[in-house]
Amino acid sequence: MTVGFVGAGRIGEPMVERLLAAGHQVHVYARRADVLERLVAAGAKPVDEVRELATCDVVVSCLYSDAQVLEVLPAIVAELDGLLISHTTGRPGTLQRLGHAAIVEAPFSGTADAVRAGRLTVYLAGEPEQVATARWIISSYAGPVVATGGRGTAMRVKLINNLLLAAITQATLRGLAAGRAMGIDESVLLEALAVSSGGSTAARQMDARGGSENYLAAITPFLRKDLVACRDAAAEVGVDLSDLLAAAYDGPMNLGV
Structure with missing residues (x-):
């Protein structure tokens, strides 16, 4: 073929x-x-x-x-x-x-x-x-x-996935900030989160990429465009995602509005 x-x-x-x-x-x-x-x-x-x-x-x-x-x-x-x-x-x-x-x-x-x-x-x-x-x-x-x-469903699945990833990333960044305030090095906390119940795909990727800064540089442009697409897709079918969108946008990662 x-x-x-x-x-x-x-x-x-x-x-x-x-x-x-x-x-x-x-x-x-x-x-x-x-x-x-x-x-x-x-x-x-x-x-x-x-x-x-x-x-x-x-x-x-x-x-x-x-x-x-x-x-x-x-x-x-x-x-x-x-x-x-x-x-x-x-x-x-x-x-x-x-x-x-x-x-x-x-x-x-x-x-x-x-x-x-x-x-x-x-x-x-x-x-x-x-x-x-x-x-x-x-x-x-x-x-x-x-x-x-059917066509349209895979895109909606991916957009919801990325909406959740953005929200979880924002929560993880807040956790890292809390750790630093308590005297815990980011790399140490990420190593722990990568294998612990409080971790996530976001935390594991931050750890694998050598820290939150490298992770954010790689993922922010994609999440920024995908959140706009997710917001528009939800509006087209009359679904209220305001709570999830607020969690995704509100945090240390600057995704715009």
Whole structure:
């Protein structure tokens, strides 16, 4: 099966590497020459224009935002007969605007290291047969894979996940501040939280990244855009998330409003 790939960034590049290692023929569009050079050396076939990916059986997209999805993907879906798998986290209605029948939502939770280890958590939503194909394709870098239902559900699951992550991060940062005030070094408290009942994924990632500062630099831009998408998605269906949003926004991590 030929797999087209667009969005070969920090997460996307190791995805391509894993797809190649699994034996897929991968055609890749990348704007950065250094990334393209590395992936071609690994066995990927480069394309000069993004619309050329439409000749592939499946196209995997790992773009950053809704704006990039609407900028880049229309040129592909205009000629695509196969399946589009979109890893972008954004508003649930964005992919609908592309007007392509065979799209699987595939937002994920995890890091580039998780991709390299084949342990990226991915949520899949779409028609059952299309989800089955997507599951097979992404199995080279994903596991566990959670099927959430019809299109729109995977995005809502991911947005709620990130809403909770933001709220838990804010609570963890307050805990670290309390520890410092009580004479406990941040690194010591994070080491303890990483293996204790008061810990969380946020605390474990802070510990793994060498402290809260490095963690916040990596995660804040993603949470900032995803919280806006979550707020908009909830408003569209008339759900009140004000308490959770207040917990996510109110704290040492500056996510804006």
